[in-house]
Amino acid sequence: MSYARRVAARRRAVHVRRARRLALVALAAGALLAGEVAMLSQLVERGGASAAERLPEPAPTVAADQIIPVPVIVQATAGDPADAPKGCADGALQAKGPQALLDAFGGAAGMQAAILDGDAPCVPLDDPSLPWVVVNKTRPLQPNDYAPADVRVPPSHMVEGELRADVIDSYEQLVAAAAGEGAGAISLFSGYRSYGVQVETYGSQVGARGQQGADALSARPGFSEHQTGLAVDVVACDGGCSTIYEFGGTRQGTWVAENSWRFGWIVRYGPDQTPTTGYEPEPWHLRYIGPELAAVYHEGGYATLEEFFGLPAAPDYG
Ligand SMILES: [Zn+2]
Secondary structure, eight states: OOHHHHHHHHHHHHHHHHHHHHHHHHHHHHHHHTTOHHHHHHHHHHTTSOHHHHSOOOOSSOOGGGOOOOOOOOOOOOOOGGGSOOTTOOTTTGGGOHHHHHHHTTSHHHHHHHHHTTOOTTSOSSOTTSTTOOOBTTBOOSSTTOOOSOEEOOTTOSSOOOEEGGGHHHHHHHHHHHHHTTSOOEEEEEOOOOHHHHHHHHHHHHHHHHHHHHHHHSOOTTOOGGGGTOEEEEEEEESEEOOGGGGGGSHHHHHHHHHGGGGTEEEEEOTTOHHHHSSOOEEEEEEEOOHHHHHHHHHTTOOOHHHHTTOOOOOSOO
């Protein structure tokens, strides 16, 4: 299915869910009139305030026959997961980190679905410290000169490069699995690049190819995934190491395309995705999004992060 048709299909699904929610609210209103307290409890919980806060206190000194019965609060039962309250109820969630956010949505599939539905305002896609940040030609890093707190050289490195300290283990597992499963040796060629380094990288591409040619291959400073510390360019090293441009035609390139998701990585700029990503295919450029989201990405057959999160295509700078 084309990107546009998939987006349209998802929008239809969102409308169906919204209609179901409206029906639920109407049902709850009807239930209120009938004195169905359990439904009241459920409705009030959805509004974010506890039922107890809204119910009148019983008057302390009145005759028994004047006492207004205080409804018994019954725990709301879980209904259709698609209609369940989403994971943003805990206001302190963001400070607890990415795993707490995933858990609040019952895992990566729930979080992605909520984002697609517009029901996950507590899950920023522009926070460069989060593994699912989306950086593209219309979504620069915020702030522009962001730098991760801790970047290190991975133990398996043969060429050069650093990456965020907390994703080194998953990268090393990928490299070890490629070798262990017969695909051969993989090495980091380029990892974290600071804003300043990207000024030089992009500048040298402009010098070699002109601005249009550079924009097809290299991000402008402040727009590069490499600045997050979550992106790597890898090369195949059988004896000597070949270049990034040869990686797609190697055993390692084939293996990475099929298996990197198992370790939390995706090939960010896939074949035929230039209209969405703004980049020519880069089979060597892997991006860490975490193993849970990467599994959902893989199982859903997604080819771009933009499509995965329902974001507009970013073929060019704004
Ligand atoms: Zn790259």
